[in-house]
Amino acid sequence: MYKKNIGLKLTTIILGSLLAINVAAQNWNIPADQSAKNSSFPFNASTAKEGEAIFTKNCVSCHGNPGKGNSLKSLSPIPPDLAGAVTQHRTDGDIFYIISTGRVIMPSFKDVLTDQDRWKVISYIRSFNKDYVQVLSKFDSGKSKLVKITMEFDAKTNQIKVLVKANETTGVVSLKNDEVELFAKRYFGKLQIDKTNRTDANGLVVFSFPKDLPGDKNGNVDLIVSVNDDSYGEVQYQKVFKVGVPTNKPSLTEKRAIWNVLAKAPVWLILTYLFCVFLVLSVFGYIVYNLFKLNKSSDIKNLKS
Amino acid sequence: MLDQLKSDTITSDLLRHIRLNKAFIIWMGVLGISFLVCIYAYTIQLRDGLGVAGIRDYVSWGLYISNFVFFVAVSLIGMLMTAVLGLIGIKWASPLARIAEIIALAFASVAGLVIISDMGRPDRLLYVFIHGRVQSPIVWDITVVTIYIIISLLLLYLPLIPDFKICYDKLEKAPKIQRTIYKILSLNWNNTPEQQKIIKNSIRVLAILIIPVAFGIHTVTSWLFANTSRAGWDSTIFGPYFVSGAFVAGCAAVIIAMYFYRYNYKLKDYITDMHFDKMAKLLVLVSLVYLYFNLNEFMVPGYKMKKFDAIHLNELFTGAHALLFWSTQLLGLVLPIIILLFKQMRKPLPVMVVSIFVLVGAWFKRYIIVVPTQEHPYLPIQNVPLNFKFYTPTLIEILITIAPILLAIIIITILSKVIPIIPIHETLEELEEPEKVGNK
Numbered sequence: 001m002y003k004k005n006i007g008l009k010l011t012t013i014i015l016g017s018l019l020a021i022n023v024a025a026q027n028w029n030i031p032a033d034q035s036a037k038n039s040s041f042p043f044n045a046s047t048a049k050e051g052e053a054i055f056t057k058n059c060v061s062c063h064g065n066p067g068k069g070n071s072l073k074s075l076s077p078i079p080p081d082l083a084g085a086v087t088q089h090r091t092d093g094d095i096f097y098i099i100s101t102g103r104v105i106m107p108s109f110k111d112v113l114t115d116q117d118r119w120k121v122i123s124y125i126r127s128f129n130k131d132y133v134q135v136l137s138k139f140d141s142g143k144s145k146l147v148k149i150t151m152e153f154d155a156k157t158n159q160i161k162v163l164v165k166a167n168e169t170t171g172v173v174s175l176k177n178d179e180v181e182l183f184a185k186r187y188f189g190k191l192q193i194d195k196t197n198r199t200d201a202n203g204l205v206v207f208s209f210p211k212d213l214p215g216d217k218n219g220n221v222d223l224i225v226s227v228n229d230d231s232y233g234e235v236q237y238q239k240v241f242k243v244g245v246p247t248n249k250p251s252l253t254e255k256r257a258i259w260n261v262l263a264k265a266p267v268w269l270i271l272t273y274l275f276c277v278f279l280v281l282s283v284f285g286y287i288v289y290n291l292f293k294l295n296k297s298s299d300i301k302n303l304k305s
Numbered sequence: 306m307l308d309q310l311k312s313d314t315i316t317s318d319l320l321r322h323i324r325l326n327k328a329f330i331i332w333m334g335v336l337g338i339s340f341l342v343c344i345y346a347y348t349i350q351l352r353d354g355l356g357v358a359g360i361r362d363y364v365s366w367g368l369y370i371s372n373f374v375f376f377v378a379v380s381l382i383g384m385l386m387t388a389v390l391g392l393i394g395i396k397w398a399s400p401l402a403r404i405a406e407i408i409a410l411a412f413a414s415v416a417g418l419v420i421i422s423d424m425g426r427p428d429r430l431l432y433v434f435i436h437g438r439v440q441s442p443i444v445w446d447i448t449v450v451t452i453y454i455i456i457s458l459l460l461l462y463l464p465l466i467p468d469f470k471i472c473y474d475k476l477e478k479a480p481k482i483q484r485t486i487y488k489i490l491s492l493n494w495n496n497t498p499e500q501q502k503i504i505k506n507s508i509r510v511l512a513i514l515i516i517p518v519a520f521g522i523h524t525v526t527s528w529l530f531a532n533t534s535r536a537g538w539d540s541t542i543f544g545p546y547f548v549s550g551a552f553v554a555g556c557a558a559v560i561i562a563m564y565f566y567r568y569n570y571k572l573k574d575y576i577t578d579m580h581f582d583k584m585a586k587l588l589v590l591v592s593l594v595y596l597y598f599n600l601n602e603f604m605v606p607g608y609k610m611k612k613f614d615a616i617h618l619n620e621l622f623t624g625a626h627a628l629l630f631w632s633t634q635l636l637g638l639v640l641p642i643i644i645l646l647f648k649q650m651r652k653p654l655p656v657m658v659v660s661i662f663v664l665v666g667a668w669f670k671r672y673i674i675v676v677p678t679q680e681h682p683y684l685p686i687q688n689v690p691l692n693f694k695f696y697t698p699t700l701i702e703i704l705i706t707i708a709p710i711l712l713a714i715i716i717i718t719i720l721s722k723v724i725p726i727i728p729i730h731e732t733l734e735e736l737e738e739p740e741k742v743g744n745k
Contacts, residue, residue: 061688072687262438273439273448280452283514287459290507294466295492297499 026086030097037093038137040233041116043123051124054117058109066128075105083128092135095122111183111190115234141233147175149237151225158211160193160241162225164203166232174203178229182207184244185222193223215244312733319729320475322570322721329722336715343708346701347422355425357701363686364679364696368706369423371671375554376416376709377450377526378547378667382555383409383457384519385591388512396735397583400575400727404562406461407726408555411716413454413522415709417447422705442528449522456515462490463508467730470494483723523547530674536613537678540606546598552591553638554667557660560584562717564657566726575727578652585651588663592642599634616681625695626677629669637666 041047059082064070066083080087087095099118102108109118126132143166150163160182164175178199183190194207215221221244227235256264350357360367386405390398421427437444469491473484494500524544531543540546563584567576606614607622621630641659644650650659676696686694698706 064688070688074687258440260440262436262440265439269439273445277448280514280518283510284455284459286510287463287507290503291492294494294500294503297497297503 028094028098028103030094034097035091035093037096038135039092039119039122040137040139040141041119042136043126043134045127047120047123048127049124051120051122051127054113054121055124058113059121062105066125077105079106082125087125088129088132092119092122092126095125111192139231139233143231144233144235147227147229147232147235148172149225149227149235151223151237151239151241153209153241153243158209160207160209160223160243162199162205162207164199164205164227164229174201175199175227175229175232176201176203178203178227180205180228181226183224183226184213185224185238190224199227209243211245213244214247215242217246217248218242219244219246308736312736315732315736316471316475316729318572319575319725319727319732320472322566322726323472323476323479323723325722328569329718333715333718336711336718340708340711340715343704343711346704347708349701350422350705351427355423357699358705359692359696359698359702361693361696362689363682363693364676366423366675366679367696368672368698368702369419371668371675372706372709373416373419373423374526374547374671374675375668376412376419376713377523378551378554378671379558379664380409380411380413380416380453380457380555381519381523381548381551382559383413383460384515385552385555386559387460388515388519392509392512397580399731399735401559401563401580401584403461403464403724403726403728404566405555405559406457407717407720408558408562410454410457410461411713411720412558413450413457415713415716417450417454418712419709422709442525442532445525446522446529449518449525453515453518453522456511456518460508460511460515463504463511464728464731465724466490466492466494466504467496468725468728470496471729472725520544520548523551530678535678535683536611536617536681537674540602542598542601546595546602549591549595549598550667550670553588553595554664556584556588556591557663557667560588560656560660561664564653564660566721567653570721570726572727575732581653581656582648582651585645585656585659588656588660589642589645592638592663596638596642599638613681613683617678620677620681621673626673630673633666633670633673636662637670638663 062072062075062079063082064072064079066081069081071079071081090098096118098106099113099121100108100110113121126134146166146168148165148167150165152161152163153159154161162180162182164178164180165172166175176199179196180199181196182193184193185191193209193213197205197207199205213221219242220240221242222238222240223243224236224238227237229235253260253264256266258266258269358367358369360369383406386398387402391402421430424430433443433447437447439445469487472479473487473491476484476487479487524547527543527547530538531540533539560581563576563580566572603618603621607618610618620626641663644659645656650656680694680696
């Protein structure tokens, strides 16, 4: 009786904690404004197809194929099957937020995939839900074309100054209190510089730039600024500045090496190969010559006898 | 006068098998039909791609590559018998040299085809030559296999020149084309001292050249594996390990062929009990060397049991491949050595039976070398269908693997129907030699 009780209690505790974990897993604490976000383009077969390609490259290794239940079981928490009810009950904005920010094992894709790409993945995920009805963003994506960004480098203070304006028909307006991020383009992905800042009343935002960021051999760094405005959408602007430390790292395939193409094979290897082949060919030549001689020497003998 | 008689019997004895008989036609029919079935399997692979075989992303070298390594290995015997034994002047080996050379030629030339069976797009074979990189062992492998085939062909042909002349003279009943070909190939052989000298010189040069080439061919083949850092392949002794293993397989193949020729071609007086005794001793010698390399190959990493080596070795010693591993080691290597140490066991029949075990063991040993390593990559295997994780050959794949074996036997059979299997000229010469010495 007593034992049974313990067993019951244990089960309750285990079940309860499992439930708690489950609830925690489902609860991403998504801010209401993010939750209400929507794609500005309609989802269709072609966006889903593009989304599938992105999904195959970035997500399938953990989540498996939607609906197949073949996600990577060795992770904790186990990545959910994205065709499942839990995910499909979320709003598009929720999923967008989850993909963008990530959590512990689920990586953040904000700096890996563009907004557009993230929406396309969602389009793919939604293609597994027959009951899904898309809510389009009310926001006019054409407006983002009006945004004009200028970027300058102040060598004295080592700062990057970004000015964000929009050319409305009524005249130029400054975009105030907008989230702005600055990135330097690297070999793989983008590196965020300084913190995410907000524009001031004049549409100005200032980032302090590190003194030791490696650039190319002339010190050039490809900078990307990304502005997020509620009514103009996300706008990116890219410009090259000579702000990095000149770095001249020869590419690994520049010099002759074992791993390089044939034209850049190590000299000793080419010579060894050619020498061996030459040696063998000359022996073959000698043998062929011998065979000719053999043929001839019989003739002479025949004539004599 | 007596000698004339003796040499006539020898000649007719050694030429007797060059003819078409019923047994040959039936044998070739069976081989040919089986071969066609295998070729049909290959056409399926050509049409549907390599997916019809059991090889997948992780184990991408399966039966085909194991088979390739086996073929290259067996072909090495030509070098050991003609070059090494010939150059040291071991007399008993010379009647067997041609058998070894035929096996070498057949297996080396088929080895090239085996590689093609592992290609998903054989129509792009030419790209290997056009875009090959000298840094890749594969380019060296192709080069050296080609060279080895040519040298084997020459080493088969040169000693045959005088025999072709004999064939032309004596085989008057043979079809006219066959005789014409004998005549052309005999290059006006007239047994002049100068001709003899030219042949001797040429053979000697080739016999010297084939030694580094043969070592090259199998060392490079071993480097296809050893030049990667994977557990089970990452070994510094892979070169000699492969070469010594090759001699084991080759000796066994020659012994089996000897037995077959001795009984089917009635060559008891030429391939004698003594030859089987000596070949068995040679087999024991090379097997002991190979055993020694095996000891090093498994004992040294087995003592340390480094993380990834341990996964591999446990799989071999006690895991999924244990049965195959211990069978090849015990039935294919250790027991044959012990059995052949007894004089009574070095009679033709037991030697032949032991050799079959050795040869089959040698084949599976290649499988043990090639496949298990690939089942344990350094990065974990994730999110793949179950059949990616464990390699199971398909029926089509097995048929395509049997095809080259049949082809090699077909080549050997045909060759031994058109050329004397025991060098006639040399046998006669040896008969004269003691006399010459006596006259002086």
